[in-house]
Amino acid sequence: xxxxxxxxxxxxxxxxxxxxxxxxxxxxxxxxxxxxxxxxxxxxxxxxxxxxxxxxxxxxxxxxxxxxxxxxxxxxxxxxxxxxxxxxxxxxxxxxxxxxxxxxxxx
Amino acid sequence: xxxxxxxxxxxxxxxxxxxxxxxxxxxxxxxxxxxxxxxxxxxxxxxxxxxxxxxxxxxxxxxxxxxxxxxxxxxxxxxxxxxxxxxxxxxxxxxxxxxxxxxxxxxxxxxxxxxxx
Numbered sequence: 001x002x003x004x005x006x007x008x009x010x011x012x013x014x015x016x017x018x019x020x021x022x023x024x025x026x027x028x029x030x031x032x033x034x035x036x037x038x039x040x041x042x043x044x045x046x047x048x049x050x051x052x053x054x055x056x057x058x059x060x061x062x063x064x065x066x067x068x069x070x071x072x073x074x075x076x077x078x079x080x081x082x083x084x085x086x087x088x089x090x091x092x093x094x095x096x097x098x099x100x101x102x103x104x105x106x107x
Numbered sequence: 108x109x110x111x112x113x114x115x116x117x118x119x120x121x122x123x124x125x126x127x128x129x130x131x132x133x134x135x136x137x138x139x140x141x142x143x144x145x146x147x148x149x150x151x152x153x154x155x156x157x158x159x160x161x162x163x164x165x166x167x168x169x170x171x172x173x174x175x176x177x178x179x180x181x182x183x184x185x186x187x188x189x190x191x192x193x194x195x196x197x198x199x200x201x202x203x204x205x206x207x208x209x210x211x212x213x214x215x216x217x218x219x220x221x222x223x224x
Contacts, residue, residue, distance in 0.1 A: 001169065034210040036152070043202055043217060044144075044152060049210035087152050091210060094166035096142075098152040 002026050002090055006099035012107040019075040021102045023088035028068045032092035035064055035073045038101075039084045047086075048073065078104070109133035109213050111203045116218030123193050127218055129186040129203030134213075137161070137181040140206040143188050145199035146217075153199075156188065157206060170196070193222045 003026040013019050023033065035048040046055045048064035051071055061076045075082055083106055088099040115127040127143070143155040156167045156177040165177050176189040186203055200217040 036211075038152075043214040045214070046210050046212045049212070050208075053209065055209070055212065089152070089154070089211070094157065095168045096154045096157070098144075098154060101151045 001095055002029060002093055002097055004088055004090060004097050004099040006086075006088060006102050008102060009100065010103040010105070012105055013078050014107050015078055015080055017078045017107075019078050019082075019104060021073045021086055021088075021104075023066075023071040023073070023099050025069045025071075025090055025092075029090040029092035031067050032090055033064075033066065033071050034089045034091060035062075036087045036089065037082075037084045038087065044087065075104075080106075109205075111205065111213060111215035113201065113203045113215045113218035116201065116220045118221045118223065119193055120224050121194055121222055123222070124189070124191045125193065125220060127188040127190065127201055127203075127220070129215055131184050131186070131203075131205070134205070136179075136184040141177075141179060141186045142204040142206050142211055143177060143186075144202045144204055144211070144214075145197075145220075146202070147196075147199040150199075155201070158186070190220070193220075195222050198222045 005024045007022045031051040033051045036044040038044040052064045063074045085101045085103045110132045113129045142157040158177045162179045174192045178187045202217045203215040204211040205213040
C-alpha cells in the first residue's frame, strides 16, 4: 500500500499569509493526487484534483503542484474561511490512501 | 442538484452487523464509480472501499477486507456497505462519495456508526 505523509501536521497563520502544505507519497503516484478541505462537523470538499487542477467553484487563491512523490498545496492569501484541516489523497493505486491532515488555524 | 444521502448508521454491539445505504440524485448514478470513506471521532479520513459502475469490480482497505462488502443497485440509485464482525475500531462517520477521474468530487453528509456494548 502507498503511504501518504503531510507536513506540517498543524500551522498557525494570519489572514493574508501565504501558506504551503506538503504531501509526500511512499512511491510514485504520478499526478493522481487530490487535495481536500474539511471544516469541523462538515464533509470534506475537493479543492484540487490530479495534483494541479482547480475544482469548479474553488477560489483561485488555492493551487497545487508536484508529481511523482512530492506535492504541495498553496493558499496565496489566507482568508478567514480557509481555516480548516487539509488532506491529500492518492488515487493512483487502491487502497486510495489519505494523508494524516494539516490543521490550519488562526494566529 | 447533486445529492448523496446516507442512512443506516446507529449503535451496534461488537461482533454485530450493519448495512449502510446511500441514495443519490441529480446525476446518472450508473455512470460513476462510488466510494465509501470513514472518519473516526477526532481522527483523519480513511478510504474504505470503491465499486465500479456496474458493481463488477471492487476494492477494499486492508482493515475491512473480508468483513465489509460494497454493492450497488443502479435501478434504485443506491450504494450499499454491508459491515460484518464490527469492532470498536469501526466506530466512525461513514461518507458516501462519488468518484471521477478528477477525484472524489461529491460527498454525502455521512452516517454515524458506533460499535459499543
